[in-house]
Amino acid sequence: MGCKCWDSRAFVFWCIVLLSLIHVSLGSKARHFKWEVEYMYRTPDCLERVVMGINGQFPGPTIRAKAGDTIVVELTNKLHTEGVVIHWHGIRQLGTPWADGTASISQCAINPGETFVYRFKVDRPGTFLYHGHYGMQRSAGLYGSLIVDVADGEKEPFHYDGEFNLLLSDWWHQNVHEQEVSLFSKPFRWIGEPQSLLINGRGQFNCSLAAKFGNNASVSQCKFRGNEQCAPQILHVHPNKTYRLRLASTTALASLNLAIGVGTLVIMRADGNYVQPFAVNDLDIYSGESYSVLLRTDQLPSKNYWISVGVRGREPKTPQGLTILNYIPTSASKLPTSPPPVTPRWDDYNHSKAFTKSIFALMGSPQPPRTHDRRIILLNTQNRINGFIKWSINNISLALPPTPYLGSIKFGLNHAFDQRQPPDNYDNSYDIMKPPVNPNSIHGNGVYTINFNTTVDVILQNANALANNVSEIHPWHLHGHDFWVLGYGEGKFKEEDEQSFNLKNPPLRNTAVIFPYGWTALRFFADNPGVWAFHCHIEPHLHMGMGVVFAEGVHRVGKIPRAALACALTGNKLN
Numbered sequence: 366m367g368c369k370c371w372d373s374r375a376f377v378f379w380c381i382v383l384l385s386l387i388h389v390s391l392g393s394k395a396r397h398f399k400w401e402v403e404y405m406y407r408t409p410d411c412l413e414r415v416v417m418g419i420n421g422q423f424p425g426p427t428i429r430a431k432a433g434d435t436i437v438v439e440l441t442n443k444l445h446t447e448g449v450v451i452h453w454h455g456i457r458q459l460g461t462p463w464a465d466g467t468a469s470i471s472q473c474a475i476n477p478g479e480t481f482v483y484r485f486k487v488d489r490p491g492t493f494l495y496h497g498h499y500g501m502q503r504s505a506g507l508y509g510s511l512i513v514d515v516a517d518g519e520k521e522p523f524h525y526d527g528e529f530n531l532l533l534s535d536w537w538h539q540n541v542h543e544q545e546v547s548l549f550s551k552p553f554r555w556i557g558e559p560q561s562l563l564i565n566g567r568g569q570f571n572c573s574l575a576a577k578f579g580n581n582a583s584v585s586q587c588k589f590r591g592n593e594q595c596a597p598q599i600l601h602v603h604p605n606k607t608y609r610l611r612l613a614s615t616t617a618l619a620s621l622n623l624a625i626g627v628g629t630l631v632i633m634r635a636d637g638n639y640v641q642p643f644a645v646n647d648l649d650i651y652s653g654e655s656y657s658v659l660l661r662t663d664q665l666p667s668k669n670y671w672i673s674v675g676v677r678g679r680e681p682k683t684p685q686g687l688t689i690l691n692y693i694p695t696s697a698s699k700l701p702t703s704p705p706p707v708t709p710r711w712d713d714y715n716h717s718k719a720f721t722k723s724i725f726a727l728m729g730s731p732q733p734p735r736t737h738d739r740r741i742i743l744l745n746t747q748n749r750i751n752g753f754i755k756w757s758i759n760n761i762s763l764a765l766p767p768t769p770y771l772g773s774i775k776f777g778l779n780h781a782f783d784q785r786q787p788p789d790n791y792d793n794s795y796d797i798m799k800p801p802v803n804p805n806s807i808h809g810n811g812v813y814t815i816n817f818n819t820t821v822d823v824i825l826q827n828a829n830a831l832a833n834n835v836s837e838i839h840p841w842h843l844h845g846h847d848f849w850v851l852g853y854g855e856g857k858f859k860e861e862d863e864q865s866f867n868l869k870n871p872p873l874r875n876t877a878v879i880f881p882y883g884w885t886a887l888r889f890f891a892d893n894p895g896v897w898a899f900h901c902h903i904e905p906h907l908h909m910g911m912g913v914v915f916a917e918g919v920h921r922v923g924k925i926p927r928a929a930l931a932c933a934l935t936g937n938k939l940n
């Protein structure tokens with residue numbers, strides 16, 4: 366096809382033909398969505414509250430796409446008095462860093478009444494999430510699932526007959542604005558443990574599905590007609606089949622364990638990446654993580670069984686979340702005859718560590734570079750600033766600036782944020798086993814500038830919080846990348862611990878946990894121009910400053926859509 370005829374109609378015609386042929390042959394397409402974010406009344410756990418929903422749905426609509434597709438979400442902010450953004454959790458945004466959906470980092474919050482178009486490619490299959498990333502809007506209910514299937518003509522390397530998507534979250538009766546104020550009050554007011562655990566946005570607060578097995582007579586049996594907003598989603602299965610469960614957690618606070626009353630779950634994928642399959646009776650899932658597991662329904666007798674979700678790492682004051690695995694033709698309304706499985710004791714950290722350390726990449730997965738160019742050690746502490754309680758990283762509590770970094774760095778606006786880099790390490794005399802001797806820290810908004818195409822090791826170092834004998838779990842999530850999890854250790858990370866790194870088959874993930882008083886070592890390759898948040902995925906912790914910002918190859922970022930930066934100091938830089 367000669368393309369000499371630049372201005373002829375024939376050229377245009379043939380180019381359209383050609384483009385559509387490419388389109389068909391790759392099987393990839395653009396998937397368009399028009400979304401409106403709004404507050405609405407809902408009864409997620411049988412009590413009516415205001416939640417943040419999308420197009421009248423809570424959780425938001427599930428996006429289903431194929432690897433290679435382009436997702437286009439036209440997001441209109443129908444909240445009356447606050448901005449909004451949506452982050453596409455687990456999507457690397459290669460070439461589209463402005464679509465990452467992080468307020469003050471990749472874009473300006475979308476104003477009430479305005480529409481912003483997220484357009485990005487989903488380049489590989491997996492079970493992902495999307496959620497608000499401004500203030501604590503994720504806690505308010507702004508979240509949903511993003512499921513990417515293998516491209517046409519490709520197959521998963523495992524067979525299954527059907528699948529279920531279970532999006533796990535936690536829920537408070539206090540509204541999120543009050544939670545934000547309480548966390549920022551002096552004296553500090555902790556939001557407490559969630560009232561309910563939700564499975565696909567459904568939980569039961571004032572009744573229990575399993576009441577008859579409990580010894581608390583004041584808890585009544587839940588009675589559902591089935592159309593209530595808090596009625597559990599029952600998983601209807603046929604005997605002797607294999608089902609894929611897509612599990613993802615978008616909890617604000619709770620680390621979870623999911624247990625089934627029968628058989629085993631075989632872990633196949635973690636955060637979208639293949640792992641060496643292994644079987645468990647229960648699995649831990651931290652906020653920001655996802656798993657695909659296979660469940661075989663070959664148990665006898667074929668009847669109904671429980672699935673339970675319980676809290677880990679914090680003394681649970683929240684009843685377990687429950688749903689039912691209904692074996693057809695058994696009636697779905699028949700409750701299982703045995704009590705629900707009890708998830709492991711909240712402080713059985715050995716159980717959690719054993720699970721987490723059993724996850725290895727499947728043979729043939731991308732291998733990590735053998736060495737690093739830079740090592741950043743990040744000490745996680747709880748601190749005070751002028752009497753307010755904060756979380757800090759290397760003694761700096763992140764307070765985001767009004768101008769998004771992507772714009773301020775690209776346009777060299779040196780006054781937009783602190784130009785000093787935060788430290789790559791902490792004072793080695795710091796005793797991680799004790800509360801800080803001097804609990805004070807400072808607010809900051811400096812960024813770590815990462816040289817493009819270099820290998821970065823991050824050592825996340827946990828420590829004692831402000832109270833004696835308290836060190837919490839923190840699941841850390843990196844935007845724009847997957848990282849290899851090279852290892853976990855107890856106590857303070859030492860130079861010689863590098864000898865123990867797993868360079869053979871470390872799992873690739875986008876979220877990794879640090880255990881109390883321990884460290885976790887991650888490695889990533891900085892090949893994605895943009896500005897990327899790296900933070901604790903516990904919503905109140907991030908809100909209290911528990912995060913850092915990585916800027917990499919920003920001068921390589923192409924033309925940023927105007928609408929992403931139309932605020933603060935970048936508001937007039939785009940003409």
Ligand SMILES: *[C@@H]1O[C@H](CO)[C@@H](O)[C@H](O)[C@H]1NC(C)=O
Pocket residue numbers: 411412413571572585586587588
């Ligand atoms: C739970 O609370 C809701 C709302 O108050 C009420 O309609 C429902 O009957 C209650 N359920 C039980 C079992 O008490």
Ligand SMILES: *[C@@H]1O[C@H](CO)[C@@H](O)[C@H](O)[C@H]1NC(C)=O
Pocket residue numbers: 581582583584
């Ligand atoms: C029984 O359940 C009620 C209502 O959920 C709760 O207030 C009470 O503390 C429970 N009692 C015990 C002994 O667990």
Ligand SMILES: *[C@@H]1O[C@H](CO)[C@@H](O)[C@H](O)[C@H]1NC(C)=O
Pocket residue numbers: 604605663667
């Ligand atoms: C499932 O398989 C088992 C073992 O092969 C068999 O005994 C049982 O009858 C099967 N159940 C159904 C419902 O097909």
Ligand SMILES: *[C@@H]1O[C@H](CO)[C@@H](O)[C@H](O)[C@H]1NC(C)=O
Pocket residue numbers: 715
């Ligand atoms: C947990 O594991 C450690 C190290 O293997 C062991 O010393 C400890 O006794 C275990 N704790 C419990 C409660 O099993």
Ligand SMILES: *[C@@H]1O[C@H](CO)[C@@H](O)[C@H](O)[C@H]1NC(C)=O
Pocket residue numbers: 760792795803805806807
């Ligand atoms: C953290 O910074 C504060 C305020 O500058 C200082 O008082 C404190 O000693 C620092 N702590 C550490 C562990 O560096």
Ligand SMILES: *[C@@H]1O[C@H](CO)[C@@H](O)[C@H](O)[C@H]1NC(C)=O
Pocket residue numbers: 818
């Ligand atoms: C970055 O690394 C990739 C391979 O890892 C290479 O193809 C590319 O040329 C490198 N780019 C730069 C600017 O160094």
Ligand SMILES: *[C@@H]1O[C@H](CO)[C@@H](O)[C@H](O)[C@H]1NC(C)=O
Pocket residue numbers: 712834
């Ligand atoms: C510290 O807390 C752990 C549980 O988190 C408990 O097992 C241990 O006894 C506590 N130690 C002290 C000295 O209070």
Ligand SMILES: [Cu+2]
Pocket residue numbers: 838839840901902903906907911
């Ligand atoms: Cu945290």
